[in-house]
Amino acid sequence: MRKERGLLIVLSGPSGVGKGTVRKELFSQPDTNYEYSISMTTRKPREGEVDGVDYFFKSKEEFETLIEQGRLLEFANYVGNYYGTPIDYVNATLDAGRDVFLEIEVQGAAQIREKVPDGLFIFLAPPSLSELQDRLVGRGTETEEVIATRIAAANKELEMMNLYDYVVENDEVQLACDRINAIVLAEHCRRERVEKQYLAMLRGE
Numbered sequence: 412m413r414k415e416r417g418l419l420i421v422l423s424g425p426s427g428v429g430k431g432t433v434r435k436e437l438f439s440q441p442d443t444n445y446e447y448s449i450s451m452t453t454r455k456p457r458e459g460e461v462d463g464v465d466y467f468f469k470s471k472e473e474f475e476t477l478i479e480q481g482r483l484l485e486f487a488n489y490v491g492n493y494y495g496t497p498i499d500y501v502n503a504t505l506d507a508g509r510d511v512f513l514e515i516e517v518q519g520a521a522q523i524r525e526k527v528p529d530g531l532f533i534f535l536a537p538p539s540l541s542e543l544q545d546r547l548v549g550r551g552t553e554t555e556e557v558i559a560t561r562i563a564a565a566n567k568e569l570e571m572m573n574l575y576d577y578v579v580e581n582d583e584v585q586l587a588c589d590r591i592n593a594i595v596l597a598e599h600c601r602r603e604r605v606e607k608q609y610l611a612m613l614r615g616e
């Protein structure tokens with residue numbers, strides 16, 4: 412029997428909604444069965460961030476070479492820095508039958524929607540805009556100016572919600588993780604069912 416390709420799971424949403432927090436919580440759970448794809452970025456590491464763990468930190472020149480060489484599945488310029496997904500890791504992991512989990516901003520997610528239409532696209536939404544603002548301020552990693560840019564971007568990003576297969580509210584981190592796991596499980600069941608029906612049809616049953 413042929414090995415089923417893994418599922419490409421894309422988690423996106425506005426900056427400050429809690430994508431990183433939810434992703435870290437998901438991957439700290441021992442029964443999580445997805446492989447996290449570590450992104451490349453030209454952003455400077457924040458305190459405590461480790462190269463090759465949080466991101467692969469690259470210079471602008473290195474990043475642009477990766478773009479030219481077609482080594483990125485998608486990339487975006489987000490608030491002055493490049494971010495991108497290494498294509499080789501994603502393909503090799505999916506081919507090995509493992510699910511890959513991407514946590515990326517909305518421009519990159521839209522590119523993947525075009526290239527990988529059978530991916531699973533999940534939008535993480537804040538309970539409200541004011542809560543989103545509070546979270547960005549509360550995190551304390553950006554200057555006021557950067558926060559203002561990110562909130563302006565968030566308004567546009569929220570409009571893209573309807574392009575996704577699912578919207579998950581991040582009211583509580585654990586609840587958001589449970590919802591994501593339930594969606595992935597349901598999607599696997601749906602695909603298995605479709606595959607079975609397709610094979611039965613080919614056999615003329």
Ligand SMILES: Nc1nc2c(ncn2[C@@H]2O[C@H](COP(=O)(O)OP(=O)(O)O)[C@@H](O)[C@H]2O)c(=O)[nH]1
Nearest residue numbers: 426427450451486487494495496514515516519
């Ligand atoms: N398109 C794209 N966005 C990414 C990638 N990796 C991270 N991001 C997104 O880039 C944005 C900024 O990330 P970061 O600077 O770490 O800030 P934070 O997520 O707000 O803590 C976030 O929305 C991330 O989800 C990637 O590989 N591609």
Ligand SMILES: Nc1ncnc2c1ncn2[C@@H]1O[C@H](COP(=O)(O)OP(=O)(O)O)[C@@H](O)[C@H]1O
Nearest residue numbers: 426427428429430431432546550581582583584
């Ligand atoms: N469900 C939640 N309830 C309250 N605060 C949250 C929740 N999820 C995340 N946060 C907080 O919001 C801030 C932004 O979260 P973060 O994961 O950095 O967002 P993103 O990766 O989407 O930019 C952080 O200070 C984080 O602790």
